[in-house]
Amino acid sequence: MRLIEERPLPQTAREAPQILVVGGGKGGVGKTCFSVNLAIEIARKGWRVILVDADLSCSNVETVLGVEAQVKLDVFFYQRGGKDLHAVLCDTQYENLKLVPGTTGLLDVANPKYQQKAAFIRELQQLDADLIIVDLDAGAHLNTLDFFLMTDTNGVLVITPEKTSIDNAFKFLRAALFRKIERFYQSPEVALLLKRTESLREFVATVKTSEFFDAETRKRICGELVAIARAIRPRIVVNRARNAYEAQIAANILSKFARQNLMIEPENLGFLYFDKCVPEAINSGTPFVVSYPKQKISACVTDIANRLGYF
Structure with a gap:
């Protein structure tokens, strides 16, 4: 197995953020749970991480993360004129981790035009962060494919x-x-x-x-x-x-x-x-790397982050 070359912690706040897209062909494989726990683990190491819920039809990052955002991604797609993702960016209870929450699932927001998706991708690249993790919808919808292909096509498949x-x-x-x-x-x-x-x-x-x-x-x-x-x-x-x-x-x-x-x-x-601790962690709203740090599954997340070069 080829290990990705390790990268040091970014030295300047204005460097373009790295973007890691997480997708999967089938719903229910644990894609969102993986994205959330990976984001927390990397943020713990000092990386400024933004977790983006790009499931435009059935978002649930907030549930797994244990937060309730007051503003949804709908605001971005409804904005007229210049669009700004900072309008929906919110803090979490975890240091160095911010969230772009998902949408309410309304039909017109769940099916944005290609120009809207392009604007969304451009705005992601302008966010002030070291790493942006994008959790995608399940399946092979055009929205999901376009988001998966937005960053050198080196996304993660769960x-x-x-x-x-x-x-x-x-x-x-x-x-x-x-x-x-x-x-x-x-x-x-x-x-x-x-x-x-x-x-x-x-x-x-x-x-x-x-x-x-x-x-x-x-x-x-x-x-x-x-x-x-x-x-x-x-x-x-x-x-x-x-x-x-x-x-x-x-x-x-x-x-x-x-x-x-x-x-x-x-x-x-x-x-x-x-690991049976996963559904327990989801139901409690506390990701397993926090609530069950000594479980082998938590060590697996650390290992994957290391292979990605974030440690």
Whole structure:
């Protein structure tokens, strides 16, 4: 497993924040719980962290974190003229950790226009922080895909060892890749061919024989497609694993599917143990790294933060 090079604590407050996006193809895999506990653990080490609830339809970061924000993300999307995320930024009970709370789930806010999403992403990059952790909605909605692809496509994918979770994570990666290709070309011909294929390898083969393009264009597109796929380097976290072996098997299966079908090479970032303390921590509103610091699952969060280079 390749360890990401450790990075020192940022020295100046005006450096552009690092952005870590956390997603997953299936709901209920523990994505939000992981995001919250990781944010607290990194903030404890002196990093100025902002946790963003970007689940625009069913946000629950506040519940897991144990806070109740007075202003919701709706305010940002309803703002006229220049938009400012500082209007919804709120403090938490944890030092160095702030929160951008989720929305109320109203239909028009849950489905923002692309221009609104672009403004949201720009504003994230302007926040005064060392690290911004963005907790995404489950599934492969366009909102989720666009947010996942906003930061060099090195987001974290949370899965569980179950086959359904692995299958959905693969479908999420495929949707993200196809969304990136679609946005890159903005071509009706490319969009049409994408709808007819199930994998990138199949898509490349289709392009090679397509009558839409001349020979030189076909060659150029095929090279670009491979480069786009290889630029996507998702990092896998396996949640609720009984042991390291079970976690490794799950990560290996997803990596194999992604490599063979999408030409994507995921990185196995680590795993979290199955632990009964997790639902207890959620119900109490106190994240498990705080309420159960000596449990093995808390040590797993520390290990993942270390592999990410934040310690």
